[in-house]
Amino acid sequence: xxxxxxxxxxxxxxxxxxxxxxxxxxxxxLQRPLLIKLGxxxxxxxxxxxxxxxxxxxxxxxxxxxxxQFLIGDFTAMIGDPTGRNVTRxxxxxxxxxxxxxxxxxxxLKILDPDKTEVVFNSxxxxxxxxxxxxxxxxxxxxxxxLERDDFKKRYSSNESIAVHxxxxxxxxxxxSVAMQADVELGGTDQKFNLLVGRELQKHYGQTxxxxxxxxxxEGLDGVQKMSxxxxxxxxxxxxxKEIFGKVMSISDDLMWRYxxxxxxxxxxxxxxxxxxxxxxxxxxxxxxxxxxEIITRFHSxxxxxxAKESFIxxxxxxxxxxxxxxxxxxxxxxxxxxxxxxxxxxxxxxxxGGRMIEAGAxxxxxxxxxxxxxxxxxxxxxxxxVGKRKFAKIQLDAET
Amino acid sequence: xxxxxxxxxxxxxxxxxxxxxxxxxxxxxLQRPLLIKLGxxxxxxxxxxxxxxxxxxxxxxxxxxxxxQFLIGDFTAMIGDPTGRNVTRxxxxxxxxxxxxxxxxxxxLKILDPDKTEVVFNSxxxxxxxxxxxxxxxxxxxxxxxLERDDFKKRYSSNESIAVHxxxxxxxxxxxSVAMQADVELGGTDQKFNLLVGRELQKHYGQTxxxxxxxxxxEGLDGVQKMSxxxxxxxxxxxxxKEIFGKVMSISDDLMWRYxxxxxxxxxxxxxxxxxxxxxxxxxxxxxxxxxxEIITRFHSxxxxxxAKESFIxxxxxxxxxxxxxxxxxxxxxxxxxxxxxxxxxxxxxxxxGGRMIEAGAxxxxxxxxxxxxxxxxxxxxxxxxVGKRKFAKIQLDAET
Numbered sequence: 001x002x003x004x005x006x007x008x009x010x011x012x013x014x015x016x017x018x019x020x021x022x023x024x025x026x027x028x029x030l031q032r033p034l035l036i037k038l039g040x041x042x043x044x045x046x047x048x049x050x051x052x053x054x055x056x057x058x059x060x061x062x063x064x065x066x067x068x069q070f071l072i073g074d075f076t077a078m079i080g081d082p083t084g085r086n087v088t089r090x091x092x093x094x095x096x097x098x099x100x101x102x103x104x105x106x107x108x109l110k111i112l113d114p115d116k117t118e119v120v121f122n123s124x125x126x127x128x129x130x131x132x133x134x135x136x137x138x139x140x141x142x143x144x145x146x147l148e149r150d151d152f153k154k155r156y157s158s159n160e161s162i163a164v165h166x167x168x169x170x171x172x173x174x175x176x177s178v179a180m181q182a183d184v185e186l187g188g189t190d191q192k193f194n195l196l197v198g199r200e201l202q203k204h205y206g207q208t209x210x211x212x213x214x215x216x217x218x219e220g221l222d223g224v225q226k227m228s229x230x231x232x233x234x235x236x237x238x239x240x241x242k243e244i245f246g247k248v249m250s251i252s253d254d255l256m257w258r259y260x261x262x263x264x265x266x267x268x269x270x271x272x273x274x275x276x277x278x279x280x281x282x283x284x285x286x287x288x289x290x291x292x293x294e295i296i297t298r299f300h301s302x303x304x305x306x307x308a309k310e311s312f313i314x315x316x317x318x319x320x321x322x323x324x325x326x327x328x329x330x331x332x333x334x335x336x337x338x339x340x341x342x343x344x345x346x347x348x349x350x351x352x353x354g355g356r357m358i359e360a361g362a363x364x365x366x367x368x369x370x371x372x373x374x375x376x377x378x379x380x381x382x383x384x385x386x387v388g389k390r391k392f393a394k395i396q397l398d399a400e401t
Numbered sequence: 402x403x404x405x406x407x408x409x410x411x412x413x414x415x416x417x418x419x420x421x422x423x424x425x426x427x428x429x430x431l432q433r434p435l436l437i438k439l440g441x442x443x444x445x446x447x448x449x450x451x452x453x454x455x456x457x458x459x460x461x462x463x464x465x466x467x468x469x470q471f472l473i474g475d476f477t478a479m480i481g482d483p484t485g486r487n488v489t490r491x492x493x494x495x496x497x498x499x500x501x502x503x504x505x506x507x508x509x510l511k512i513l514d515p516d517k518t519e520v521v522f523n524s525x526x527x528x529x530x531x532x533x534x535x536x537x538x539x540x541x542x543x544x545x546x547x548l549e550r551d552d553f554k555k556r557y558s559s560n561e562s563i564a565v566h567x568x569x570x571x572x573x574x575x576x577x578s579v580a581m582q583a584d585v586e587l588g589g590t591d592q593k594f595n596l597l598v599g600r601e602l603q604k605h606y607g608q609t610x611x612x613x614x615x616x617x618x619x620e621g622l623d624g625v626q627k628m629s630x631x632x633x634x635x636x637x638x639x640x641x642x643k644e645i646f647g648k649v650m651s652i653s654d655d656l657m658w659r660y661x662x663x664x665x666x667x668x669x670x671x672x673x674x675x676x677x678x679x680x681x682x683x684x685x686x687x688x689x690x691x692x693x694x695e696i697i698t699r700f701h702s703x704x705x706x707x708x709a710k711e712s713f714i715x716x717x718x719x720x721x722x723x724x725x726x727x728x729x730x731x732x733x734x735x736x737x738x739x740x741x742x743x744x745x746x747x748x749x750x751x752x753x754x755g756g757r758m759i760e761a762g763a764x765x766x767x768x769x770x771x772x773x774x775x776x777x778x779x780x781x782x783x784x785x786x787x788v789g790k791r792k793f794a795k796i797q798l799d800a801e802t
Contacts, residue, residue, distance in 0.1 A: 082539075131535055135566045139565070140565075143564070143567075144557065161543045163542065164541075164544055165537070165540040168536055
């Protein structure tokens with residue numbers, strides 16, 4: 001086992017807050033496997049790099065000898081939206097939830113140690129609470145403190161309705177920590193309030209309160225918005241290796257360091273060493289290679305990472321790939337025909353010439369040849385466009401607002 | 402059966418609000434026995450005239466052919482105060498609740514028709530709700546509307562804490578109406594919010610919403626504060642007939658009309674006729690006799706009423722009882738020795754003389770001879786004091802603040 005102070009430094013790496021660090025130190029001194037809780041929705045999971053920020057932290061705990069419990073919030077999922085207003089939140093059947101949980105488990109086990117990972121379902125204790133249990137639970141928290149939660153506060157002050165049962169959900173989520181006797185709970189920064197409710201409730205139920213660790217929300221490829229599938233700025237962990245390689249290579253140098261900090265396994269020291277080298281003249285692109293390789297090695301294999309790298313180099317670097325590809329941001333409506341885009345980016349003299357180059361097989365996006373001149377590109381994307389051997393541009397397409 | 406409009410007039414007599422009158426008219430037209438709900442705490446009952454305001458209204462419904470269900474709120478009583486802050490609200494055992502319910506029933510059956518009265522317990526359906534049921538129930542009401550309830554609004558704006566479970570109680574009370582399929586619910590004006598929650602919930606559960614009837618809170622003997630045992634301004638329905646007679650005779654003429662309106666069985670027409678007679682010169686005292694007799698007849702018997710009246714006349718009226726006893730208010734600390742009080746009220750020239758008169762058997766309180774000159778009188782009381790045959794004073798003792 002690692003020295004406790006070293007372990008604390010590792011746990012704090014990339015974390016937004018550790019509440020309370022001293023308590024975590026004391027807990028680590030117990031020299032027993034701690035129980036680390038992560039709550040998950042039992043909706044169909046399609047895990048992307050954003051999710052792995054928390055998962056990596058869990059893996060670090062596992063490497064330190066601790067045990068992870070995934071808490072599947074099946075109880076409320078089976079209820080759906082009881083107000084009936086949100087038709088997209090239909091009640092899930094027990095079988096759907098079980099299937100989703102399995103898919104989820106398969107994916108997270110690409111990151112986590114299966115021997116130190118357990119899946120639990122909160123229906124097993126929330127059902128049992130019953131009317132009396134819910135009343136007693138609800139008695140442990142005040143309306144005023146509930147209304148301090150950011151989203152409740154905003155909705156209340158702007159006269160958007162909050163149904164009374166919404167106050168019960170954070171309490172039940174907190175009660176999960178009581179039932180599980182969690183030592184540590186992890187979550188995104190947006191979960192801080194709920195995680196702290198768990199801490200508080202454990203005190204009420206006579207337990208030593210859990211340590212709460214919040215992790216930052218990872219920005220997507222655009223470097224601005226939270227990584228999400230719906231914004232199409234994500235790297236899915238089951239995407240093909242070449243796809244992941246290209247996406248990683250497309251991020252800005254600043255964002256690269258953020259990713260190193262949040263998704264890489266490198267220690268803070270190793271990352272500092274890389275920064276020093278870049279400051280001394282190393283091409284950031286080569287450091288980005290390391291990041292891409294590490295990510296692909298984790299989700300596919302070392303060999304797949306190697307192949308993806310070679311393929312990328314073959315397409316972009318061999319010959320004349322410039323040291324610095326110019327970055328361009330263009331505002332469009334919803335989408336734009338590729339020949340028009342090439343013209344606007346100055347890669348071709350005219351739209352007609354753009355179409356001609358496509359038909360001649362001389363246009364590539366992220367190294368992939370594009371043969372159809374009717375191809376349209378959507379707003380909200382960022383790709384490397386190549387015309388012939390020498391013309392490159394990394395184009396960010398933003399939607400006009 | 403009475404004509405519907407006549408029935409409506411009777412139901413409205415003394416009521417603060419009927420929500421909604423048109424709906425009640427429609428419901429009466431159904432020509433079936435309606436189910437009238439009254440919710441009660443399962444604490445030990447000691448019913449006084451204040452309670453009978455609502456009970457009389459229930460009896461009127463019974464006379465019209467409808468059925469009364471007393472809802473004993475045993476479910477939450479068994480929980481007690483789940484915050485543990487209010488030590489006086491200990492959880493009640495099932496046996497205590499059953500015993501209290503029996504005492505309660507015995508007393509209310511002095512007013513109500515046993516054949517049309519049923520006692521029900523809400524544990525039989527609230528237990529069953531379970532965690533899921535409570536969540537679904539809580540989803541039917543918003544936090545903002547809950548905070549519109551007077552006491553919640555005040556406490557929230559003055560930073561007094563409201564525990565989350567307090568929001569669940571009005572919902573459960575409302576759900577009682579759903580489970581009972583109540584047609585009409587009665588309560589004091591202070592219950593209006595909760596009664597309306599029941600109305601609302603019934604709509605959510607696909608029922609025709611109950612009609613809500615609120616009854617004014619009866620003032621105590623002082624004519625100012627709500628009648629209550631703790632303020633010692635009450636007339637208990639199991640008190641001896643003479644006691645009740647004396648207490649009724651002690652109220653002001655204004656308050657007498659209020660009592661006629663709220664606790665007497667006389668119709669609005671009959672009351673108007675009495676008022677006309679008083680305006681024409683009838684002594685209000687004689688009208689007060691009618692009120693006292695009616696109340697005693699209800700809770701004891703016609704004969705007891707007659708005897709109480711005769712005894713009262715023997716003590717106070719025969720001979721020289723003045724038409725108008727002077728009313729005096731005196732401020733004291735906690736209590737005052739009787740001789741001192743008589744001096745302060747001007748009934749005796751000195752404290753010593755007061756003591757002497759007591760020993761001589763010449764001092765009466767509410768017609769009862771007082772023999773012990775060490776007698777002390779507590780603040781917060783009102784009695785008629787008599788010294789000898791001719792000196793009377795009705796003295797209100799207030800605590801100095």
